[in-house]
Amino acid sequence: MASLPAAQLPPLPESAPEPSGPPINPILSQAKSRLPVSVGSTPAPAAGGNARQGPLRLETEGFTRGAYDDRMLTAIYLQWIRLLGEHRIHEPFVVVVDFDQTADGAIRNLRAVTTDFTPVATADPSALPRHLCVESIQVPQPYGRWPESVRREIGADRRKCRISFHLIIVPH
Numbered sequence: 159m160a161s162l163p164a165a166q167l168p169p170l171p172e173s174a175p176e177p178s179g180p181p182i183n184p185i186l187s188q189a190k191s192r193l194p195v196s197v198g199s200t201p202a203p204a205a206g207g208n209a210r211q212g213p214l215r216l217e218t219e220g221f222t223r224g225a226y227d228d229r230m231l232t233a234i235y236l237q238w239i240r241l242l243g244e245h246r247i248h249e250p251f252v253v254v255v256d257f258d259q260t261a262d263g264a265i266r267n268l269r270a271v272t273t274d275f276t277p278v279a280t281a282d283p284s285a286l287p288r289h290l291c292v293e294s295i296q297v298p299q300p301y302g303r304w305p306e307s308v309r310r311e312i313g314a315d316r317r318k319c320r321i322s323f324h325l326i327i328v329p330h
Contacts, residue, residue, distance in 0.1 A: 213325065213326045213327065214238075214239065214242075214324070214325060214326075215322075215323075215324040215326065216231065216234070216235055216238075216321055216322065216323060216324070217321070217322040217324070218231060218319070218320065218321050218322075219319065219320040219321075220317050220318050220319035220320060221319060222307075222308050222311050222312070224305070224307055224308060224311075225305075226302075226304060226305050226307075226308050227308070229301075230298075230301050231321075233298035233301070234294050234295055234298060234321065235294075236298075237293070237294040237295075237297050237298050238290065238291065238294035238323060241290040241293060241294060242290065242325065245286060245290060247286070247287065247290070247325065248327070249287075249325075249327070250325050250326055250327045251273070251274060251287040251323075251324075251325050252272075252273070252274040252322060252323070252324050252325075253270055253272070253273050253274075253287050253288050253291040253322070253323045254270065254271050254272040254273075254320060254321075254322045254323075255268065255269065255270050255271070255291050255292060255295060255320070255321050255322075255323070256268075256269055256271050256318070256319070256320050257269070257295060257318075257319055258316050258317065258318055258319070259301070259316070259317055259319055260315060260316050261303065261304045261309055261315040261316070262300075262303050262304075263299070263300050263301035263302045263303055263304065264299070264300065264301075265295060265296065265299055265301075266316075268292055268295060268296060269292075270288040270291060270292055273287065273288055287323075287325070291321075291323040294323070295321065
C-alpha cells in the first residue's frame with residue numbers, strides 16, 4: 159500500500175502557517191497537502207497526545223495540536239503505512255519510539271524503547287517492526303523549522319516526543 163486514498167485526506171486549510179527553512183522532504187510535502195491526523199483520531203487525556211483508532215494506530219506524546227505537528231505526524235503515518243505494505247507485515251505488534259526534536263525540525267536521539275510482538279519463527283521477531291517504526295520517523299526528514307506558535311507552546315528549543323505504533327490484528 160503506497161499511501162492512504164486521497165478521499166480520506168482533506169486538504170490542509172489555507173490559513174495554516176507555512177514553516178520556513180530548507181526544502182521539505184517529498185513525504186512531508188505529500189503530508190502538507192493533507193490532514194488525516196484528526197481523521198479517525200481522538201485526543202488522549204494527557205496534554206499533547208492523540209491516538210488513531212483502528213488496526214493501525216499511533217499514540218503520541220509531546221506534540222502540539224497545530225498544523226505543523228499534524229503535517230509531521232501525517233508524514234510519519236504515511237511512511238509507516240508504505241513500509242508495512244512493502245514488507246508485508248501481518249503480525250500484530252506495538253513499538254514505542256522516543257526521540258528529541260529541535261526547533262529546526264531535526265530528529266535526535268531516536269530509539270525504540272519497547273516492543274511487543276507476537277512471536278514467529280525468527281531469531282528476533284521484533285527487529286523488523288522496530289526498524290520500520292524508526293524509519294517511519296527518520297525518512298520524512300527534514301520536517302522544517304517550528305513555527306513561532308509551536309516554539310511558544312513548547313517554551314524551549316527542544317522537545318521530547320514519543321510515538322507508539324500499534325498494528326492490531328482483529329480475528330473475524
